[in-house]
Amino acid sequence: MAVQVDVPPLAAPVRKTEKRRAFGEVPGLATLAFGFLVFLYLPIAVLVVYSFNAGNIVMVWTGFSTDWYAKAFANEDIRKATLNSLIVAVSATAIATTCATLAALALARGGSFRGKVVSLGVITLPLMVPEIVTAVAMLVFFANLGLNLGLGNVILAHTTFCIPFAFMPIRARLEGMDTTLEQASRDLYASDWETFRLVTLPLLMPGVLAGAMLSFVISMDDFIITLMVAGAGDTTLPVYIYSMIRQGITPEVNAVSSILLLFSILIVTAYWFTTRQKPGAKSH
Amino acid sequence: MTNKATSVSPLHPDPVSRPIEEAGPARTAVELDRVGKIYGHGTTAVEALHEISFDIRDNEFFTLLGPSGCGKTTLLRTLAGFEHVTRGVIRLFGQDIVDVPTHKRPVNTVFQHYSLFPHMTVADNVAYGLRRLKKPADEIRGTVDEMLRLVKMERFADRLPAQLSGGQQQRVALARALAPSPKVLLLDEPLSALDLKLRQAMRQELKQIQARTGITFIFVTHDQDEALSMSDRIAVMSEGHLQQVGTPTEIYEHPVNRFVAGFVGDANFIEAEIASPIGAKVTCRTRGGLELQADATKASSGQRDAVLFLRPEKVRLTEPGAGTVNGTVRDIQYLGNSTLMEIDIGEPASVIVRQSGDVNQPACRPGDTVGVVLDPHALQVLAE
Numbered sequence: 001m002a003v004q005v006d007v008p009p010l011a012a013p014v015r016k017t018e019k020r021r022a023f024g025e026v027p028g029l030a031t032l033a034f035g036f037l038v039f040l041y042l043p044i045a046v047l048v049v050y051s052f053n054a055g056n057i058v059m060v061w062t063g064f065s066t067d068w069y070a071k072a073f074a075n076e077d078i079r080k081a082t083l084n085s086l087i088v089a090v091s092a093t094a095i096a097t098t099c100a101t102l103a104a105l106a107l108a109r110g111g112s113f114r115g116k117v118v119s120l121g122v123i124t125l126p127l128m129v130p131e132i133v134t135a136v137a138m139l140v141f142f143a144n145l146g147l148n149l150g151l152g153n154v155i156l157a158h159t160t161f162c163i164p165f166a167f168m169p170i171r172a173r174l175e176g177m178d179t180t181l182e183q184a185s186r187d188l189y190a191s192d193w194e195t196f197r198l199v200t201l202p203l204l205m206p207g208v209l210a211g212a213m214l215s216f217v218i219s220m221d222d223f224i225i226t227l228m229v230a231g232a233g234d235t236t237l238p239v240y241i242y243s244m245i246r247q248g249i250t251p252e253v254n255a256v257s258s259i260l261l262l263f264s265i266l267i268v269t270a271y272w273f274t275t276r277q278k279p280g281a282k283s284h
Numbered sequence: 285m286t287n288k289a290t291s292v293s294p295l296h297p298d299p300v301s302r303p304i305e306e307a308g309p310a311r312t313a314v315e316l317d318r319v320g321k322i323y324g325h326g327t328t329a330v331e332a333l334h335e336i337s338f339d340i341r342d343n344e345f346f347t348l349l350g351p352s353g354c355g356k357t358t359l360l361r362t363l364a365g366f367e368h369v370t371r372g373v374i375r376l377f378g379q380d381i382v383d384v385p386t387h388k389r390p391v392n393t394v395f396q397h398y399s400l401f402p403h404m405t406v407a408d409n410v411a412y413g414l415r416r417l418k419k420p421a422d423e424i425r426g427t428v429d430e431m432l433r434l435v436k437m438e439r440f441a442d443r444l445p446a447q448l449s450g451g452q453q454q455r456v457a458l459a460r461a462l463a464p465s466p467k468v469l470l471l472d473e474p475l476s477a478l479d480l481k482l483r484q485a486m487r488q489e490l491k492q493i494q495a496r497t498g499i500t501f502i503f504v505t506h507d508q509d510e511a512l513s514m515s516d517r518i519a520v521m522s523e524g525h526l527q528q529v530g531t532p533t534e535i536y537e538h539p540v541n542r543f544v545a546g547f548v549g550d551a552n553f554i555e556a557e558i559a560s561p562i563g564a565k566v567t568c569r570t571r572g573g574l575e576l577q578a579d580a581t582k583a584s585s586g587q588r589d590a591v592l593f594l595r596p597e598k599v600r601l602t603e604p605g606a607g608t609v610n611g612t613v614r615d616i617q618y619l620g621n622s623t624l625m626e627i628d629i630g631e632p633a634s635v636i637v638r639q640s641g642d643v644n645q646p647a648c649r650p651g652d653t654v655g656v657v658l659d660p661h662a663l664q665v666l667a668e
């Protein structure tokens with residue numbers, strides 16, 4: 001009896017010391033990490049909080065209201081910019097994800113062909129090119145061509161920089177997928193197209209979704225390239241917010257920014273949930 | 285390679301339970317004619333198959349046996365169409381299939397790691413092949429039920445593969461491959477991922493399923509027990525070369541060469557010189573100076589040096605002086621159902637003897653002297 005009673009208290013302290021040691025490894029790490037988080041998120045928190053401020057002086061809290069949101073929604077320009085942003089993000093995402101899927105398929109399943117390594121480099125390189133360089137290049141390119149499709153220009157530009165972002169998760173998914181599943185499909189009388197439609201694509205879907213959501217977020221909050229490429233009537237939300245700030249910061253800016261933030265958070269959360277899913281394709 | 289357009293179509297037979305072939309000369313299901321496969325080019329080329337020729341009969345349980353890397357999987361993949369042959373011809377029921385794409389070959393595969401479609405239920409997995417063949421819906425339902433019953437998985441029809449154990453996944457993989465009722469079923473080490481008990485149970489079951497469906501099975505394994513216990517015939521391969529094709533008894537009792545003898549079970553090899561004219565029986569003189577009578581049916585006419593082969597269980601022990609030769613017991617290994625003894629008879633290699641738990645055998649200890657009987661019928665001269 002006495003022995004049995006002794007057991008539980010013994011187990012608990014051991015776990016506690018282990019925990020303490022793990023945190024105490026680098027002195028002050030916890031404080032530093034906390035400070036960093038505050039530095040990172042406090043400004044955003046303040047922005048969101050003050051978007052609910054009743055008064056119209058930005059940093060003086062006078063009471064809670066959702067007036068600024070009402071005002072923002074009533075603002076014709078903001079509505080137009082939001083709509084533009086959505087049109088651009090949806091179109092660019094659709095085109096970029098399709099291209100990225102095809103590219104990933106060619107690279108992972110297309111056998112070996114000349115320039116395979118180069119192709120991979122060319123697709124992922126834009127991730128490393130400074131955005132301002134891409135922006136200027138786009139501007140000059142469109143100007144020289146005399147291409148003036150309005151929102152079309154913006155969609156084109158967004159598509160190009162979204163492709164590598166869409167490509168990465170799709171390729172990762174495809175690389176982890178067992179090729180014998182596709183062989184099994186062919187073995188069971190499925191043509192190449194049926195194999196793609198019934199086996200490859202469904203298993204690839206989480207990767208495709210992840211790529212699409214990443215593209216969507218990247219496109220939604222792009223600023224520099226859009227600023228360069230967009231014509232007068234084709235302003236997107238980030239560019240519009242920037243122009244609002246130049247006329248003075250009002251809580252309305254806070255409200256609009258918060259809406260944009262909400263979009264991003266929703267998409268990123270969805271992204272997290274789809275990629276976290278247990279991989280459907282077992283590794284063996 | 286000619287007129288393939290006309291001959292590809294009649295490939296798909298009707299549902300599984302077709303009548304067992306009536307007696308008569310067995311038809312040839314698969315015919316391999318000097319099949320060669322080389323992976324890669326130039327300096328990195330690997331010859332995985334070299335001039336492989338043999339026939340597989342219809343309704344046969346045929347096993348490809350050989351050590352790792354000998355080309356078993358490669359051969360199976362060329363039959364399924366996943367791999368092109370470099371040279372040679374493969375005929376399926378007389379028709380050259382070298383240029384027929386995978387999805388048009390009436391051949392199905394059970395993969396080593398099952399490869400079930402993870403996003404489909406068990407029933408959908410089994411129905412997959414039938415749906416691609418555009419069978420009517422009610423026929424598909426019937427066949428799927430029948431197949432799941434055959435592999436005793438009818439209770440799991442609505443589960444996903446991830447919700448099944450390894451053995452259950454293996455059964456589903458088998459049902460999926462059998463459902464379109466292929467003319468030939470290819471199985472690549474299907475039991476290797478299962479534990480020993482399950483593996484032994486599945487051997488029986490596979491054999492029964494093969495008999496019931498009457499489908500030709502081509503089974504790949506590197507496990508000689510598996511091959512011997514299940515097969516109608518076995519092809520032994522080594523480094524891309526075909527060594528021997530025969531029934532389990534032929535392969536085990538009369539291996540054609542040292543590789544087959546050593547790979548299929550334990551073997552004693554005694555090096556000797558032939559000291560009499562070649563006949564059904566010859567007299568051989570061993571390195572240690574023994575004169576031994578041996579079966580020489582496989583010896584070639586001009587042969588001088590010979591390797592004599594003897595299975596450990598064919599050696600008998602007796603009182604000292606009463607055997608062919610006297611020997612000293614070196615080592616004893618108790619294996620439960622039998623005992624392995626290593627006996628020095630003055631030859632370069634000692635003789636391994638397997639004794640099954642026979643109460644009449646003299647009990648001996650290392651160091652004891654025993655008489656060793658080397659039966660001239662069991663002692664065989666191997667071909668060069």
Ligand SMILES: Nc1ncnc2c1ncn2[C@@H]1O[C@H](COP(=O)(O)OP(=O)(O)OP(=O)(O)O)[C@@H](O)[C@H]1O
Nearest residue numbers: 323324330332351352353354355356357358359506
């Ligand atoms: N895709 C490939 N490219 C190059 N060489 C290959 C390829 N596949 C197999 N080989 C080589 O061909 C030879 C035969 O391989 P194979 O897979 O057929 O052997 P196996 O008999 O199935 O062996 P195991 O019992 O280990 O599965 C090996 O030497 C292997 O290295």
Ligand SMILES: [Mg+2]
Nearest residue numbers: 356357358472
């Ligand atoms: Mg293999």
